[in-house]
Amino acid sequence: xxxxxxxxxxxxxxxxxxxxxxxxxxxxxxxxxxxxxxxxxxxxxxxxxxxxxxxxxxxxxxxxxxxxxxxxxxxxxxxxxxxxxxxxxxxxxxxxxxxxxxxxxxxxxxxxxxxxxxxxxxxxxxxxxxxxxxxxxxxxxxxxxxxxxxxxxxxxxxxxxxxxxxxxxxxxxxxxxxxxxxxxxxxxxxxxxxxxxxxxxxxxxxxxxxxxxxxxxxxxxxxxxxxxxxxxxxxxxxxxxxxxxxxxxxxxxxxxxxxxxxxxxxxxxxxxxxxxxxxxxxxxxxxxxxxxxxxxxxxxxxxxx
Amino acid sequence: xxxxxxxxxxxxxxxxxxxxxxxxxxxxxxxxxxxxxxxxxxxxxxxxxxxxxxxxxxxxxxxxxxxxxxxxxxxxxxxxxx
Numbered sequence: 001x002x003x004x005x006x007x008x009x010x011x012x013x014x015x016x017x018x019x020x021x022x023x024x025x026x027x028x029x030x031x032x033x034x035x036x037x038x039x040x041x042x043x044x045x046x047x048x049x050x051x052x053x054x055x056x057x058x059x060x061x062x063x064x065x066x067x068x069x070x071x072x073x074x075x076x077x078x079x080x081x082x083x084x085x086x087x088x089x090x091x092x093x094x095x096x097x098x099x100x101x102x103x104x105x106x107x108x109x110x111x112x113x114x115x116x117x118x119x120x121x122x123x124x125x126x127x128x129x130x131x132x133x134x135x136x137x138x139x140x141x142x143x144x145x146x147x148x149x150x151x152x153x154x155x156x157x158x159x160x161x162x163x164x165x166x167x168x169x170x171x172x173x174x175x176x177x178x179x180x181x182x183x184x185x186x187x188x189x190x191x192x193x194x195x196x197x198x199x200x201x202x203x204x205x206x207x208x209x210x211x212x213x214x215x216x217x218x219x220x221x222x223x224x225x226x227x228x229x230x231x232x233x234x235x236x237x238x239x240x241x242x243x244x245x246x247x248x249x250x251x252x253x254x255x256x257x258x259x260x261x262x263x264x265x266x267x268x269x270x271x272x273x274x275x276x277x278x279x280x281x282x283x284x285x286x287x288x289x290x291x292x293x294x295x296x297x298x299x300x301x302x303x304x305x
Numbered sequence: 306x307x308x309x310x311x312x313x314x315x316x317x318x319x320x321x322x323x324x325x326x327x328x329x330x331x332x333x334x335x336x337x338x339x340x341x342x343x344x345x346x347x348x349x350x351x352x353x354x355x356x357x358x359x360x361x362x363x364x365x366x367x368x369x370x371x372x373x374x375x376x377x378x379x380x381x382x383x384x385x386x387x
Binding site for chain 2: 150151232233235278279281284285286287288289291292
């Protein structure tokens, strides 16, 4: 995978005005126009094919749309991605997810990776608390599922273990711009390995369940799935021990983003679609086998929160 | 006590998303649509969970039939009755 440049916000502001366009979500357009000297278009439009440089600023779904636009319609465009919310890591990933015929389809190719990513620190302070917590859950899900993935090699697992132990788990959740960097790193880790049942569930339910976005779904199922994987065998505990990760601390981190009300609201949806969940490619690359009777675990799980 | 043969059958039915009727110990990889690259991964995960045996990636990719799985497990002291 090609390397990605990490730029500062000052680097962005020094890009040549000629040939640079900002593409952003409508909510951020006024702030972008005040902060940067470039032409701005919103997500209601698309840049002209062949645009020299695009700085895309928005959430994960928007950044995925931008990445696919560049790969499919304007391959020569230099792209810098700036996330408006942490969690998806779309700014640092060669993966883009798009709704196709009612299903979420993940595309993966090196041309989807933006040439650069940057953090706009001001955005961190504007993220509502719920979105920050769900974004944290999505970030944790990427790091944990990347760490445990049977698709990852030993080198990536060592990087993931170190990242979880020494950087992600000790970091208190606050409105600090460091979360944009942690989110991007977690996403890069999972992109080199894979994800598992948390994302298999989220991608199955997301097109079907209104009011629950991707990050909220990941947060709702992260702790239950960790418990499921621990119950299924010794693999999780063995890998955690090998890499110096305290399983109790990992459990507590996952539990901190869990909302029992959300879980209970989602459980009937999960029961109804369990057959689709176990057939989802992301569930099939889970670190433990996802079985037909696995739904019973989620039905019977006790929530001592 | 559940025999290793029954454990393997249950595992393969789960990881390859088969019905009990579709399963037989004579099946080959070509006959199981879900024995694709993801199937290789989930098979390796499931065998480790169920039998404690770890397929190397090359070994898992080279498996061509249910009989191949049984042969490797048998050769590693995991007995299968006829």
